[in-house]
Amino acid sequence: MNFFKRLMYVSYLLTVPVVSCFSQQPDDNFVKRSFDAAEPLYRNLLHKTSGSFALYPHSLYAPDSIKYYGIDEWTGGFWPGILWYMFEYTKDTSWKRAATAWTGSLEANQFNTNHHDIGFMMYCSYGNAIRFQHNAAYRKILLQSAESLTKRYSPVVGCIQSWNKRKSKGDKNTWEYPVIMDNMMNLELLFYASRVSNDPKYRQIAISHAGKTMQHHLRKDLSSYHVVNYDPKTGAVLHKQTLQGFSDESTWARGQAWGIYGFTMTYRETGDKRFLKTATGMADLFLQHKNLPKDKIPYWDFNAGEPGFTPDWEFDPARFTETPRDASAAAIASSALIELSTFVSGKKSRRYYDAAVAILRSLGSDAYLNRGAANKYFLLKHSTGNLPSNREIDVPLIYADYYFLEALLRYERSKKKYDRTASLQSDIAKMR
Template sequence: MNNFFIFICLLLMIATMSCDSQQKNETLIERSFNTAIPLYDNLLKTTAENLEDYPHSLYPDGSIKYLQIDEWTGGFWPGILWYMYEYTEDEKWKAEAIKWTESLASNQYNTAHHDIGFMMYCSYGNAIRFLDDPNYTEILVQSAKSLCERYNKQVGSIQSWNTRKSKGEINTWEFPVIMDNMMNLELLFYASKVTKDSSFRDIAISHALQTMTHHVRPDYSSFHVVNYDPKTGKTLHKQTLQGFSDNSTWARGQAWGIYGFTMVYRETKDRRFLSTAIGMADFFLDHPQLPADKIPYWDFNVGEEGYDPDWDYRKEMEVSRDASAAAITASALLELCKYVDAEKQYKYESAAYDILSALASEPYLNIEHTNPYYLLKHSTGNFPSNNEVDVPLIYADYYFLEALHRLQQRKKDNT
């Protein structure tokens, strides 16, 4: 009887929160998209003449940092344009989204790294929601085939980076797999569904299981990089390249894990993946080092005793936030809350709203046009390399807009 009473109370709390926050949700959603419109207009003007340079961040002098078509973030800009079209229904954004999406077509044959899922599913994957174009489907299937070329049966994983020099005492990563790679599996699930070829799905599940086993620690924190022996499949080393130290928890890596395992559960309904997503989400939200506004520092263990970096540690910058990790997590939580019990649903939905409320306000939202191009400020790319520290990042904007759309849909579902 007591458990039933608690359950009913939680349902009432969720319903009350949904009604009370409806106007607030609309306000933060409207404010964010209205802020984005002139910024992305500016970005379109600067990129109009060259469809081979994809906006990524800013240089210290304020000029736009572009990456080329073969780099990992090319798909986020067309994806942003699709989200702008979805919200505004303005054909201008659709026309630009089509143009920028189709500029990536040659990437369907890119086998140089694992990021083809980011590049092609964030662009073409959004496009197919609005355009029934068989050519787009063919491009996505070929992209999935290219990604599968990096799969090693012995390891049971997709190789993220090519064999490369490592850091610290380890000389070489033979077969490095990074947590980020979980995000590319959605492309494989899509390809399996449209082709009826289960091999894509099998590879995605195998990769997710290996990541769950070797990247996720018993407390549901995570390693960034796991290095395998490609001949035997043996785990050789576990590291955290973009985090504070090898045994620390890099905030964006944790966010990739929450999002990735939630998505894999959606596609498989395998509760092992749901349990992993829940554990990683709870680690993130319950961590004593998470600031009150829920925008994490770039690593959860910066400066803590027992976490020793093997790089030049610049103490004065230890508290840099990562808005990109927050945006990814908020988007993930708004999906994860659909698969859990009432208590967890309330926790995750509330946390996502808190994160988005913070991101939709100063100092994170670029309301004053501190820079003329990007929506979110204060993200961190690779702190240990002193690369992209406290800057706007295109993928922070992408996942922020995605999360706003998911929040809007949750509002509709709860009314």
Template structure:
């Protein structure tokens, strides 16, 4: 009898804890979307007059910084509109999402860089979740074909940037591949499933394996850029363009890796990718330089002994955070939690919630409308180039909203 009573009490305690957790999630999600909607209404009013100019950040004077249709962040704005429509179910957001998604149609033939996945899968890839439009699928397949034109069989990777001078002009990057490129592979997996053509999948897996071999260090930190000899496939240089130093760990690059390897594991079931995603996530979450609020500095090793940048750096300055790295990581962790054991599941889920809870509060959430357009503050684009430091960035908003939807879907599934 006593055992039965104890068991019932335990079940009630678990149920109460679960309900409390769900309610916290609901409040976090509601607060974030309620803050986002009027900001994006403002952004819509301004951007509608500039169709084909895609909101990216802010200029120092507070005006909107736009990028053109062929730049890497164009897909995030229509993707955000799809996320707002998914939350509100308001047809006006769907209409705008369709318009902005279709404005990118010419990018299906863009072969100038690797970012076609960001541009087209964040836009059209979200659209196909709501619209069974055959032309959208055809556009995504053509986009995948365009991305594959940058694949080199000898290297086994997709070239990220064209030949260029390296950081500090130390050498020439003939075939540079960056960690960010992992994010574009989801487009290839999609194309392979739609067309039944395994070549897309094969290229994605080859690229992921090369990234694992050359970008990921033994401690699961990561290089930003690896330069290959395009004729022999040999890795020539390993550097970190947007980080503090070549041997440091750039926070957003680490986030791209966690997200990318988690996604590749989902698509392949290959445990090598899962262990890499776990290792990179643990490096991020367990790093002694990760602040208590879980929003990383723009680089994990900035200013530390043993890390020497080849650019001017003022020691003692306040180190900027990167909210975008936290948003990307939180979204990745909410998927990674589904593939790991119970202890890791709890660790990743709690870390994701802590990051989102911080981002959904001051000083990160734009509650007071410090600017009239963007949801998150305090991201860092490229600190070494003094470009987009401590500013809102469109992709920070995108991955934050994606993470909130992943949190929402978990709540709906367990509720």
């Protein structure tokens, strides 16, 4: 190699994320182990749902009793998304055929304006589909989906309304214009829409929403509220709460994970350092919290049962032998941390990446990975959906599986970067 080419290699090496050389071990087989475990489970689930294309697997009532949601519920896009991830890893076209069919079953949702979750529903399905099938119809459906999502945006509030207005006997659960942290996950659809249509309005709405969420959903320590209720006439904040967490001032684990993921993605799309600072602050709180277990799979709420945090629902600590975990929060956070690690440098980059890999190793262990004994259909055990409402406690959840597979694939791509970096480092060494 001549000197000029060597010099170009040095320059290129400096642009390769240092993160990619962290946490590489010869026995790193948790990715293969996880996908191998997933294959028979999802074959069972395909067989169980064969021909329906109207009921979308969500969780379990009992070991052989699947809990389904309809087409208008928020988790419908995760099942086809999982099938696309299975195809991406295995290259088996039978997964692609199944993914195509299940993705197509959601087409009518492009006109859904009843809630904010159209991003989850359509971008996790069609957004993955279009990576493998450059189908003009998919692009059109995604653009219409984004347009439908904008119908819930108010320029007065500066946010997309999550749930519809609701009256309740208690003031706390009377919502005029509620916005939840989960809504950050729907913004990726809007960024996509502006990118392919050259219409800036979708991007502008996404940035406005992220900015308002950053302003009002976060406490000084970068922990997060679940819900902020706005006055639709003035945009003023009426009240804040953490509906699915232990108490209004506690840190609900999945909400914190949604925030890490959402603000990381928003920084990717905008380059605005405010969003990067928010993502890193939320990640630091998650990873450095005194109550994060050693295996890095969080309890459903970081402050559950702690003195000083008072729930307004009936909490009986004797009901549980131990505080329930939330594998879904861990899966979401691990996927986000892998991406976040590429936007920072040095020790911080290494800390995020190593933490993500540690989470994936835990989720890929027998403690959380289902080998078919606990249930025949879902991959991860020990997620918590909504404990205060006594729903989905210590169960599998479809979105836990989705973000786990996404994180595994992101990790696999980071390993490939590592192989390239190692080769470049070898060339650099020869120059000395």
